[in-house]
Amino acid sequence: MAARAAKRNGGDVASESAVAATVKALVAMIGEGRWPRGTVLPPQRELAKLLDISRATLREAISVLLTTGEIRARDNGRGFTIADAADRAEGAVWPHAARYSLREVYQLRHVVESYAAQLAGMSRTDADLANLRQALEAFRSAARSADLTAYAEADFEFHRSILAISGNRLLIDMHHTFAGVMLESQRMPALRPGDLWPAVKEHELILEAIERGDPDGANYYMRRHISMGGSRSGLAPAELP
Template sequence: MVETAIRKTAEAGSAGGSAVAATVRALASMIAEGHWSQGSALPPQRELARLLDISRATLREAISVLLTTGKIKAQDNGRGFVIADGSDERSGAWPQAAPYSLREVYQLRHVVESYAAQLAAMSRTEHDLAALSNTLAAFRRAAQDGDLSGYVEADTEFHRQILAISGNRLLVDMHRTFAGVMQESQRMPVLHPGDLWPAVKEHELILEAIERGDPDGALYYMRKHISMGGSRSGLSPTELP
């Protein structure tokens, strides 16, 4: 089990993939397979980095992702981390909107964000397009560097900008109201197999449709992107919007 995790993280690095994302998935897999029992302490970071043959910086970022999703939690004394139980994981994954399931979040995003993209294609300005292009460039760089924090930040900003460009204040306010749970849904794909590049390509198609003033294309590509994001987050085909 440990040898498999080491091999996967090494392969991700040699293939130009995200070492952080590979580390998150390797640790999540080891936790799921019972390598450490619930409530037991995660090995010290120095030991764990040596075990997985990764840098301490890579491990620290991976641990921050696992903390966000609730798979691990900080020790009460602040020294180290322990494997969380199921209830901790649910509240950690959705800290701002526990009543809503991941499926419900993607259903809402499918409706709201696809319509916003359609409106944005009809109302965008050159300034809007320049801002979206800059955000997409940051998203691309984060994917290239395996910078998960920067990746989620740029992803969130790209979608926020499209809502703003739509010009519909009610859609903007609705999205802002659920901003926490929306962003959490955008973190989920890093815990599942696959690299960071598909979402970059999907963003490119959305931006191209908005640039050429194609509302039907913008709606189509945003809906496809949201559905693919749900799939990468672990939703089954029957759960996808």
């Protein structure tokens, strides 16, 4: 169903990722009362078959729904419950709190990504810049349409591209290892009330510094962007990197 909807809207999933389409399909089905609030979501195998998607895509979509508070993990660790009104009132939650605090993630990103931006300012190629511009345009498009799933994914891709341009394989591997955690941290700002455009403007400043071969500027604007992202995620001023 989700895969078929994505194909109808764009030929394949070029205009909307399979994960975004799956999230929208599940939210619509919940809103229509297919599964009453407070009841258990069907098993993943059943959902994947119903929506005609892979289990991997479904797991990503469920991660989004957990972050937004649409569903909750069951206390026994088996499956998920459709959030009721009281659950939804609590708002978005940080899903990796048992392993890492959101503050720790932003501290790591502050160090790793600012240095990666600095390296990118010294080693970027025309092809690298073209990829960054494409990621930025996807970010702008998602902000215009208020597509929060696409917004977080485009944000992640912009930052991932900068890590790749840095050429430091250890930084790249570290980011890849914790990709799921990083992506969730980039979903958090979009899930809180506020304007989506400040982050777009911050990306523009980072890209401009990399384009003109200004490593110190790229480092500075990335550090500021990460700090602002932490603030938009709900971190207190004393917790910001």
